[in-house]
Amino acid sequence: MKDLHVVLIGAGIGGLTAAIALQRAGFKVSVHEQAEELGEVGAGLTLAKNANKAMRSLGLTAKLSKIGFRPESSGRKDLMTGVIHLLSSAPGDVRQDKGETDPDPDARFWMHHRADIHALLAETVRANDPDAIHLGHCFQSFTQDANGVEVTFTNGDTVTGDLAIGCDGNRSAVRQSLFGEDKVDFLGYVAWRGLVPVDALPDGTIDTDTSVFDGKYRSVVRYKIRGGKTINFAAYAQKSDWVDEGWSVPAKKDELVEEFADTCEEVQQMIKHIPAETCFRWGMFGREPMATWTVGRVSLLGDAAHPMLPFLGQGAGMSMEDGVVLARCLDAANSIEEGLHRYEAARVERTTLVTIGARYNGLHMHGTIEKALEERAKEFDPIKINDYDPSTVPV
Numbered sequence: 001m002k003d004l005h006v007v008l009i010g011a012g013i014g015g016l017t018a019a020i021a022l023q024r025a026g027f028k029v030s031v032h033e034q035a036e037e038l039g040e041v042g043a044g045l046t047l048a049k050n051a052n053k054a055m056r057s058l059g060l061t062a063k064l065s066k067i068g069f070r071p072e073s074s075g076r077k078d079l080m081t082g083v084i085h086l087l088s089s090a091p092g093d094v095r096q097d098k099g100e101t102d103p104d105p106d107a108r109f110w111m112h113h114r115a116d117i118h119a120l121l122a123e124t125v126r127a128n129d130p131d132a133i134h135l136g137h138c139f140q141s142f143t144q145d146a147n148g149v150e151v152t153f154t155n156g157d158t159v160t161g162d163l164a165i166g167c168d169g170n171r172s173a174v175r176q177s178l179f180g181e182d183k184v185d186f187l188g189y190v191a192w193r194g195l196v197p198v199d200a201l202p203d204g205t206i207d208t209d210t211s212v213f214d215g216k217y218r219s220v221v222r223y224k225i226r227g228g229k230t231i232n233f234a235a236y237a238q239k240s241d242w243v244d245e246g247w248s249v250p251a252k253k254d255e256l257v258e259e260f261a262d263t264c265e266e267v268q269q270m271i272k273h274i275p276a277e278t279c280f281r282w283g284m285f286g287r288e289p290m291a292t293w294t295v296g297r298v299s300l301l302g303d304a305a306h307p308m309l310p311f312l313g314q315g316a317g318m319s320m321e322d323g324v325v326l327a328r329c330l331d332a333a334n335s336i337e338e339g340l341h342r343y344e345a346a347r348v349e350r351t352t353l354v355t356i357g358a359r360y361n362g363l364h365m366h367g368t369i370e371k372a373l374e375e376r377a378k379e380f381d382p383i384k385i386n387d388y389d390p391s392t393v394p395v
C-alpha cells in the first residue's frame with residue numbers, strides 16, 4: 001500500500017492537511033488546485049482543541065502558536081445593548097467552562113487569519129515534496145477501473161493515480177460527479193464579514209478577546225487575530241432575498257450599516273471601521289449530510305464531504321480531522337477499498353452530528369429553531385467534539 005499515489009483535488013485547508021498526513025505516512029501525493037495562485041480569503045478562523053490535535057499530530061503546533069492568537073476572555077452579549085450576560089476566561093474550552101478537568105490541557109483553542117494557516121500548510125507540503133502542488137488544475141471529470149483512477153482537468157491535463165479524493169469545497173464538482181446534482185435549501189440568512197484594525201477603533205471599544213452578540217433574527221461574532229491587532233468580524237441577519245453562496249462576493253458596506261443601525265455601540269464602531277474593500281457577504285445554504293462519500297476508488301474530504309454552516313466554527317477542524325484519519329486508515333489497510341471503508345466508518349457519524357449541531361446552533365442563536373432539528377440535535381455533545389483526537393481515535 002505504501003507505493004500508492006493519492007490524487008487530491010483542491011488545495012484548501014482540508015486538501016493540504018490531508019496531503020501532509022499522507023506524506024508523513026509515506027504515500028505519494030499530488031494536489032491539484034483550480035486557482036492559478038495559492039491563497040486564502042482575508043478572514044479569521046478559530047481552531048478548537050480537536051483541530052489543534054490534528055495539527056499537533058502533524059508536528060505543526062509550535063509554528064501555529066507563533067502565528068495565532070490565544071484568547072483569554074470571551075463575552076456573550078446582547079446585540080442591542082452590548083451588556084454581557086455570560087463571561088468566560090476560557091473561550092472555546094468547553095470542559096473548563098463547566099469546571100471539569102480537561103483530559104488534554106495541552107491542546108489549546110486558537111484564533112488565526114485563514115491565509116496564515118493556509119500558507120503554513122502549503123509550505124509544509126512543499127517542504128516534503130516541492131512538486132506536490134499543481135496550480136491552474138480545475139477538476140472536470142474522472143474515470144476509474146480495477147487498476148486506478150484517471151482525472152481530467154479543464155485545461156486538458158490528466159493525472160492517473162491509485163485513488164482520488166475530492167477536497168474541492170462545499171460546492172464540490174467531484175461530489176456532483178459521484179452523486180449527482182446537490183439538493184440545497186437557502187436558509188434565509190445572509191452573512192457579512194470584514195477585518196477591523198484594532199488601532200482604528202476608539203479607545204475602550206473592545207473589552208473581551210472574543211464576543212458573540214445575540215439578537216432576534218440577527219447576530220454578530222467578533223474575535224481578535226494576528227497578535228490581537230486585527231478583529232475578525234462576522235454578522236448574520238435573516239433575509240428573504242436569495243444571495244450567492246460564495247464567500248467572496250464584495251458587499252456594499254451601506255447595506256451592513258443599515259441592517260445593524262439600531263445595535264450597540266461596539267457593533268456600530270466595528271462596522272464603521274471595516275475597510276470597505278474587506279467587506280463581503282454570502283448566503284447560508286443547507287445540505288443534508290450524506291450517508292456515504294465513496295464510489296470505488298474516489299472519495300470526498302472536508303466541505304466536499306460534509307458542507308456545514310459556520311455556527312460552530314468547526315468546518316476547517318472537521319476537514320483537518322478527515323485528513324489525519326484518512327492517512328491512518330490507508331496506512332492500516334490491506335487494500336484501497338478497505339482503507340476508504342475504514343475512513344468513512346470513522347468519519348461519517350461524527351461529521352453528520354457536527355453538521356446538524358452547526359445548523360441547530362445557528363437557528364438557536366437567532367431564535368428561529370425548528371422542532372424537527374431540535375430532536376436531531378439532541379445527540380450533539382460539545383465536549384465530545386473537543387475531546388476527539390484524530391491521531392488516536394480507533395480506525
Ligand SMILES: Cc1cc2nc3c(=O)[nH]c(=O)nc-3n(C[C@H](O)[C@H](O)[C@H](O)COP(=O)(O)OP(=O)(O)OC[C@H]3O[C@@H](n4cnc5c(N)ncnc54)[C@H](O)[C@@H]3O)c2cc1C
Pocket residue numbers: 009010011012013014015032033034035043044045046047051137138139140167168169170172173193234247301302303304310312313314315316317318319
Ligand atoms: C465565513 C466563514 C467562517 C468560518 N469560520 C470557521 C472557523 O472559525 N473554524 C472552522 O473550523 N471552520 C470555519 N469555517 C469553515 C471552513 O472555512 C471550511 O470548512 C474549510 O475551509 C473547509 O476546507 P476545505 O479544504 O474542505 O474546503 P475549501 O477551504 O473551500 O477548499 C477547497 C479548495 O478546492 C478548490 N477547488 C474548488 N473547486 C475545484 C475544482 N473544480 N478543481 C480543483 N480545485 C477546486 C478551491 O479553490 C479551494 O482551494 C468558516 C467558513 C466560513 C464561510
